[in-house]
Amino acid sequence: MLDWKKSADELKGNVDDRVDDARSYFGNRWFSRVLGGLVGLYLLAALLVGWYWSQEPELFPVQQQAQAAAEQAQRKLVSGYTTVETLKQVASTLLNKPGGYLSNDIAPPGLWLDNMPSWEYGVLVQVRDLSRAMRKDFARSQSQSTEDPDLAKAEPRFNFDNKSWALPASEAEYQEGIKSLDRYLARLADPGQPNAQFYTRADNLNNWLGDVATRLGSLSQRLSASVGRVRLNTDVQDDSKVVVGDSLPVREEEVKTPWLQIDNVFYEARGQAWALSHMLRAIEVDFADVLAKKNATVSVRQIIRELEAAQEPLWSPMVLNGSGYGVLANHSLVMANYISRANAAIIDLRTLLSQG
DSSP states (O other): OHHHHHHHHHHHHHHHHHHHHHHHHHHHHHHHHHHHHHHHHHHHHHHHHHHHHTOOOOOOOHHHHHHHHHHHTTOOOOTTHHHHHHHHHHHHHHHHSTTOOOTTOOSTTGGGOOHHHHHHHHHHHHHHHHHHHIIIIITOSSTTSOOOHHHHHHHHHHTSOTTOOSSSOHHHHHHHHHHHHHHHHHHHTOTTOTTOOOOOOHHHHHHHHHHHHHHHHHHHHHHHTTSOEEEEOOSOOOOTTSOTTOOOOOOEEEEOOOGGGHHHHHHHHHHHHHHHHHHHHHHHHHTHHHHHHTTOHHHHHHHHHHHHHTTSOOOSSSOOBOOTTSSSOBHHHHHHHHHHHHHHHHHHHHHHHHHO
16 A cells, blocks of 8 residues: 555656656747747847948938028028038938947947948048148138137047047037037128138138048059059158169069958948038039139039949949959949049149149
8 A cells, every 4th residue: 555655656746747847848948939039030120220221321412402501590601601511411411310320339230230330431531621621721811810719629529539439429529510510600601700711712622622632542542452463562762771873672562452341441432422522512612713713613523423423322232342354343443443533533623723
């Protein structure tokens, strides 16, 4: 009798253990499936959001935008207004486009994106250059005149670290730069504020175009390096130690963009071309008399055409890096073609402004 009772207790214990094991198995399996489903949904949502955030902003009509902004603020559309308003709009696009400013994101999906942050950096480079040109050239009558106080505040704001997440965040600094530009713009359009000026002279424009040509020349070289070539080092060398009668040594070096950086350089070029095309359209409006006098209006329009051609949609899901005459396309070389042509036209434009 005792043996039978003991056997029954053992059987009951085994059944209970099996039931517990079954509950644990099915419970863990159900939990794993739910967790896997949630992770899958998150990754899908992050993929879709990342795709949406990676869409480049469209070109906007510069003259109409400036006119609408002046009417809304009840300001007079004076000389220089279109250029400053365009700079404001280009900088604001960095903050207000889908997804906002992504270069300093520390969480997915912004953390996983690299093409749009490269595009943002390209735009930011041109914003910094034009804000510096306005501070040191456009808003000053001569080299000994004082700089505009609002432009003096705007330039360092735009030169703040583009990847700062907090204390302060990059967006906060850039927004303060935009506010400084707006204060300058309000004073520029106010006849009672004679200390705010914008001088549309050929030498001022030529100085800024010199910076633009330097930027585009560097971009063209970096884009062309996607396929890798052995080049002669064209850097100026110190000839003080060269023996009289000997020639300067010529060094060869292989220049090639790392594979993981090819798309970053490509999208940085797209960003610079996007920003610069708007700025030149604004320059065409504000410097119309100077360009007409120098017979340079057509040259500016040709530069704009080359830069806007660089904004054609990229139908490939990735930036291809085929060899120069290979089977696959090389998108970097195509972009380098437009950038080089724009750069050559800028060099010709600078000659017209200085000699025409």
